[in-house]
Amino acid sequence: MNEFAQRVKPLIADVPGWLTDEEGEALYELARQCTGRGVILEIGSWKGKSTICLGLGARAGGGAPIFAIDPHADYRFGDFKANVERAGIADLVTPVPSLSQDAAPGFDKPIELLFVDGSHVEADVRADFDQWVPKVVEGGWVAFHDTTWTAGPRRVVGERVYRSRTFKDVRFVAGSTTIARKTAANTLADRARARYVLAVKTGFWLASTPLKKYRRLLPKSVERFGRRVLRAMQ
Numbered sequence: 236m237n238e239f240a241q242r243v244k245p246l247i248a249d250v251p252g253w254l255t256d257e258e259g260e261a262l263y264e265l266a267r268q269c270t271g272r273g274v275i276l277e278i279g280s281w282k283g284k285s286t287i288c289l290g291l292g293a294r295a296g297g298g299a300p301i302f303a304i305d306p307h308a309d310y311r312f313g314d315f316k317a318n319v320e321r322a323g324i325a326d327l328v329t330p331v332p333s334l335s336q337d338a339a340p341g342f343d344k345p346i347e348l349l350f351v352d353g354s355h356v357e358a359d360v361r362a363d364f365d366q367w368v369p370k371v372v373e374g375g376w377v378a379f380h381d382t383t384w385t386a387g388p389r390r391v392v393g394e395r396v397y398r399s400r401t402f403k404d405v406r407f408v409a410g411s412t413t414i415a416r417k418t419a420a421n422t423l424a425d426r427a428r429a430r431y432v433l434a435v436k437t438g439f440w441l442a443s444t445p446l447k448k449y450r451r452l453l454p455k456s457v458e459r460f461g462r463r464v465l466r467a468m469q
């Protein structure tokens with residue numbers, strides 16, 4: 236059993252949220268590999284499921300601080316704080332009670348890992364991209380959630396990540412996360428890879444949409460096999 240399955244999965248099992256285990260593990264690994272050149276910035280925390288993956292990854296790595304931007308509405312901020320405390324990462328996490336668009340102008344720390352899972356309205360995702368991606372250091376990572384079935388993030392990453400000249404190492408993690416590394420100028424091979432991954436993601440989206448309705452009826456082994464195939468394809 237790997238570190239994520241052993242240490243993180245039990246802590247997030249009861250935290251409501253939309254992250255798959257693969258997505259949680261990808262965030263954990265990205266946070267673990269942060270080198271101290273910047274902070275981790277999360278947009279959209281809800282009850283802390285992704286925050287915990289990022290925080291435990293940071294703890295296992297270099298201890299990068301995490302800024303968790305969300306309006307943190309009263310009725311669930313208690314749950315967020317309790318979940319973060321239970322995971323033992325409260326010292327690493329600074330909740331920022333704000334809309335991401337309002338917080339951006341005053342945020343001046345370099346970012347090594349940006350996770351975007353806030354408003355999914357296309358104009359807001361574009362604003363997040365425009366305001367926050369410039370703060371990501373060269374070689375830093377971005378991860379966008381809900382880039383499969385949700386039109387706003389899907390369109391923005393389609394245009395600004397998969398067809399970009401300033402991202403490389405593009406990857407898709409099921410169910411819906413697009414991950415990429417910021418670079419000054421990507422190569423032809425990077426762009427070809429990004430287009431290939433976009434085709435894989437589109438295939439996953441088209442194939443899984445009818446299945447989504449019946450997902451509960453599918454044996455877990457079928458789902459696991461599908462995800463293994465998807466990983467092997469990238």
Ligand SMILES: C[S@@+](CC[C@H](N)C(=O)[O-])C[C@H]1O[C@@H](n2cnc3c(N)ncnc32)[C@H](O)[C@@H]1O
Pocket residue numbers: 251252253254278279280281282283284285286304305306307308333334335336352353354355359
């Ligand atoms: C899908 S949930 C996030 C789920 C979370 N990442 C997890 O793993 O459980 C979206 C969150 O984004 C927050 N949100 C919505 N619009 C936002 C905005 N403009 N700026 C920051 N957060 C926003 C909501 O309050 C909500 O908590």
